[in-house]
Amino acid sequence: MSSASIEDIRVAWVTGASSGIGRALALELAASGVRVAATARRADELGALAAEAQTRGGEIVPFPADVTDAAAISAVGEAIAAALGPIDLAVLNAGLFIPVGAAPFDLGAFTKTFDVNLTGTANCLAAVLPAMTARRAGRVVIVASVTGYGGLPSSAAYGATKAGLINLAESLKFDLDRSGVTIQVANPGFVDTPATAKNTFKMPALMPVDEAARRIVQGIARGGFEITFPKRFTYVLKALRLLPYPLYFRLIAKATGWDSK
Numbered sequence: 001m002s003s004a005s006i007e008d009i010r011v012a013w014v015t016g017a018s019s020g021i022g023r024a025l026a027l028e029l030a031a032s033g034v035r036v037a038a039t040a041r042r043a044d045e046l047g048a049l050a051a052e053a054q055t056r057g058g059e060i061v062p063f064p065a066d067v068t069d070a071a072a073i074s075a076v077g078e079a080i081a082a083a084l085g086p087i088d089l090a091v092l093n094a095g096l097f098i099p100v101g102a103a104p105f106d107l108g109a110f111t112k113t114f115d116v117n118l119t120g121t122a123n124c125l126a127a128v129l130p131a132m133t134a135r136r137a138g139r140v141v142i143v144a145s146v147t148g149y150g151g152l153p154s155s156a157a158y159g160a161t162k163a164g165l166i167n168l169a170e171s172l173k174f175d176l177d178r179s180g181v182t183i184q185v186a187n188p189g190f191v192d193t194p195a196t197a198k199n200t201f202k203m204p205a206l207m208p209v210d211e212a213a214r215r216i217v218q219g220i221a222r223g224g225f226e227i228t229f230p231k232r233f234t235y236v237l238k239a240l241r242l243l244p245y246p247l248y249f250r251l252i253a254k255a256t257g258w259d260s261k
Helices: 020-031 043-055 070-084 107-135 156-179 209-222 231-240 245-256
Strands: 011-015 035-039 059-062 089-092 139-143 182-188 226-229
Touching (some): 011 020, 011 107, 020 035, 020 043, 020 059, 035 043, 107 139, 107 156, 139 209, 156 182, 226 231
Parallel strands (some): 011 035, 035 059, 089 139
C-alpha cells in the first residue's frame, strides 16, 4: 500500500494521545470519519478526549496503557482488533522530552527517554506488524522529529531517540515494502506543545499543534516515506547537516540563540 486516502482507513491507533500532537491527531482523524483507538497512560485524559470527539461527531475509544509495558501494549493491540476491527493505521507518537545538558549529566533522563521513545515504539510495532504483514495491508506512521536530523541544544537524549526512530523506519521499509505494509516517518518542525514549552532557546517556525496534526493527516493521505513540515524550515535543517561541523555548530548556535547564553 504505497498511498491511501483517509477514506480508506477505518480503524486507527494513536499512541501518546492524551496531549500534544497525539491528542490533536486523534481528533483530526476522528473528524475524518476514522474510528480511533487512543492510548496513553492517563485514562482520565483519554476519557476527556473521547468526550470531545463525540461532541464533534467523531469516535475515539480509550485504551489506556504504558508503551514501555510490552505485555500491556500487546494486549491493547488485541483488544483494539476485537472491539473495532483490524488496525488499518498505527500512528506511533508516544514520546518523552526531557531537556538535558552535559553538566550535571542526568543518566535517569536518558534512560527514561530511551525507554519511552525507542523501546515503547518497538513494543507498539510488535503489537501491530504481525497482523498487518499476515494480511499484507496496513500503514504505520512513526512520529520522529527534525531533532533527529542533527544535534540541537538540550536535546541530546530526545534527539538521539528521534534519530534512532528515523533510522528504524528507514530500515524497516525494505522488509515492509515486500510485505504490503506501508511505513512513513513524520518529522515535524517545532510544534507548540507542552513538550516544546520546556525549551529554553528560540524555536524558528513554531507551529500550532492543530495545524501540525492537519499536516500529518494530509501526509498520510498523500503517501510517500517522509512527512515533514514546514519545509521552509525543515529543509534548511537538512541542508545544514551537509555543512562541515564547525559551520554547522556555529549556525545552529546562532539560530537558537544558544551563542548568547
